[in-house]
Amino acid sequence: MSPGDEHDYGEPTGTRMRLPDSDPYGGARRPGRSSSRSLVTVVGVVVLLIAAIAFANRGGDDSESPTAAGEANKPETAATAASGTKPVGTKRGGIPSGFARTEQGAQSAATNYAVALGSTGMFQKDTRHGIVDTVYTADAAAKLQAPMDRAYSADFLAKLGLDANGDAPEGNTFVSRVVPVGATVQAYSDTTAKVAVWYLGLIGMSGENSTDPVTSSWQTWTFDLRWADGDWKIVSDTQTDGPAPVPGDDKVASSDEISKAIQEYGGFTYAR
Template identity: 80%
Template sequence: MTPGDEHDYGEPAGTRVRLPEADPYGGARRPARSSSRSMVTVVGVVVLLIAAIAFANRGGGDSGSSTTTADADKPKTSTTAATGTKPVKSKTGGIPSGFAHTQQGAQSAAANFAVALGSTGMFQKNSRHTLVDTVYTPDAAAKLQGAMDQAYSADFLAKMGLDADGNAPKGSTFVSRVVPVGTTVQAYSDTTAKVAVWYLGLIGMSGTDSTDPVTSSWKTWTFDLRWAGNDWKIDTDTQKDGPAPVPGDEQAATSDEISKAIEEYGGFTYAR
């Protein structure tokens, strides 16, 4: 179960239950990578360092280089390159709204919708209804509300370690976050847009008694958007696993460290 998986509105998927260890979050590091990988890393760093030095020293001998040459040296923009344009100027129900009627606006909308739909608010009925009514078209929202209420049943919430109202046990912190890494427009017209969001998801219960510690996953969330009511709204959405990078060698944090991080680090309003 990862943020966003709950949007398969059939029977709720079962959650993996991990037996608690001395600390379900910490302890053992992953096995050390081979020395060959370490050598590749060192070589890569040296190559990057040499390239950086060469770049810093470039062009010192010719102060009269033309504007054309300078323009040619500028990095090319990519699908998710920053533009400096603010994504929105308002919020509805705590969710960014009023996105631009452009491809950039559609990407910003999709990224922020993924964050909202992957949040802990989806596990509580009242906030879930508000979220769905805000980000989906009226027709789509009307069809989804009942199915979502069934999916987020008391039994399903109990598997996540939550009570029937979606609350975490005292002394524990339930974590559900979506962190967009990038977006891409797969199709666009004046009234519709198909935008994919590649994201890192965090989900689990942070607490000393948790048997389902916070884990991460990589997924791609694709939204079919429609321009309705002077804003982008979701008609339909689908998810698939990956692409996932090779895990690093960082030591897993303790439950206290995860809970503190969740409390101290807020989210963002996303724009391309």
């Protein structure tokens, strides 16, 4: 599936992902695995749901002083090094808010919004509505809510192992996280910004009998932002695969280890 394609919101489909040959959680493989695998990815779920709004709405003195030389060696805003800017101090609906009207502020906003949109809260109606209303412009959010409600149908949730309310079965832990690696500004003005966020996505069901173990994928999420209501808000967004590093030789964790890690390790407020 390529980002930006138009889709039928009757049932979401996602980016295909290769899973281990054997189930690390010890459960039997589910028949027809290829169709469900296409659903189990952070990118696929969100890209499908937001595709509908894609069409909506750098002469001076030749001499160099020691101070000037030091400034020249400092990393640019878009460099790998962190800027040193402190995270925002406020939240709205549990999501960081009040970002600076600067390039760094736009990067921080896009990064934190990616985390929110990749969370388990998106699979439950009430929290999903709150997230969308918080991170998108009012116009974009209004156009997204109904298509999203249709896409997150009971049938779709069931394919992920969730009940109609988006809850995991007793003894299981549903995992959906976006872990940002970096961000860069592709375009910027006083009122708009285009920011790309490179991230690692985790999604799946952790449990002894799970046939959809937690897997990872690498994606780049690009956000078109607008300054609205005193903060950066998303107007539209797209996703692409990778860049993905070569997988390491890490030992696959058990379902108990994954569940414990998800419960014990919380997220961050990201600042550029």
